[in-house]
Amino acid sequence: MKPYNKKIDFLVILIxxxxxxxxxxxxxxxxxxxAGDSIKTIxxxxxxxxxxxxxxxxxxxxxxxxxxxxxxxxxxxVPFLLYSVKLNKKETLLGRFLxxxxxxxxxxxxxxxxxxxxxxxxxxGYVAIMGLSFYAxxxxxxxxxxxxxxxxxxKKIPTKxxxxxxxxxxxxxxxxxxxxxxxxxxxxYLDHYTTLPIQALDLGIVLPxxxxxxxxxxxxxxxxxxxxxxxxxxxxxxxxxxxxxxxxMIANGVEVAIADLTIFPLYTLVVAFNFYLIVKNxxxxxxxAKD
Numbered sequence: 001m002k003p004y005n006k007k008i009d010f011l012v013i014l015i016x017x018x019x020x021x022x023x024x025x026x027x028x029x030x031x032x033x034x035a036g037d038s039i040k041t042i043x044x045x046x047x048x049x050x051x052x053x054x055x056x057x058x059x060x061x062x063x064x065x066x067x068x069x070x071x072x073x074x075x076x077x078v079p080f081l082l083y084s085v086k087l088n089k090k091e092t093l094l095g096r097f098l099x100x101x102x103x104x105x106x107x108x109x110x111x112x113x114x115x116x117x118x119x120x121x122x123x124x125g126y127v128a129i130m131g132l133s134f135y136a137x138x139x140x141x142x143x144x145x146x147x148x149x150x151x152x153x154x155k156k157i158p159t160k161x162x163x164x165x166x167x168x169x170x171x172x173x174x175x176x177x178x179x180x181x182x183x184x185x186x187x188x189y190l191d192h193y194t195t196l197p198i199q200a201l202d203l204g205i206v207l208p209x210x211x212x213x214x215x216x217x218x219x220x221x222x223x224x225x226x227x228x229x230x231x232x233x234x235x236x237x238x239x240x241x242x243x244x245x246x247x248x249m250i251a252n253g254v255e256v257a258i259a260d261l262t263i264f265p266l267y268t269l270v271v272a273f274n275f276y277l278i279v280k281n282x283x284x285x286x287x288x289a290k291d
Contacts, residue, residue, distance in 0.1 A: 008136050008140060025054060026053070026055070026122065027070050033056040043187035047060070048060045055117070061249065064254055065248065067248055068246075068247065068248035068249075072240055073241070076240060094282050098233055100140040103140060104230060105234045107130065146226060157278075162274055163215065166232075173263065177202055178203070209227065213227035235271050239268040246265070
């Protein structure tokens, strides 16, 4: 790896600090403004607004999903980010992968908050975390030596299994998102919003990156060895958040699609197993900063 710029640690501390404040406020500020109010959307459907706290102007479905995400960010995402910083100080490849993957989670999460949630008084915080995460993520990515990265993995790492499982996951998510774009379905998922930023980000960037990294890994190309661990570490955190969203939706009486109930919990287990395989097959328990 290339020398690590310790200024990234300062960005990470800011991300953790701001995320803790925002997630805490979002979870525990529950002032009732107009709970139970309903509005008619541009597609002619009637939806219930959450009407409480930070997410008062969001639909019930969107708000409970956001609160599930906030819960995971506060009690898993932030501790995971801080642990990855501590591990990264030992200058190991695993620590660098974990830190980069954690930053990818925060970048993705708060980009979605910027564009998917109705405007609220925490908006500038979302923007700040998105920006800080982007620059810290890019800073981490520049520290990897692409040409030699495969040397830090055991030769017996199951590249074919990891690649195929990631491709299947990407295709299942992609088909699930495309299904929602059908004219007969899209109105149910738009609520009172005007576009689908999560689907746009996933279909345009995230899923193609997963498929590209999977193909490169099966070919034992350096790009596969670089991207797959980062995607896996980021994906595991995000899937845990998605599972929390599903639980919050069910608890609040929001209808959950059968596909979502099946795909996300199942692949949380698959990605957790993949995470274990990758960690097991990274050779650098010693210092590799001078490689």
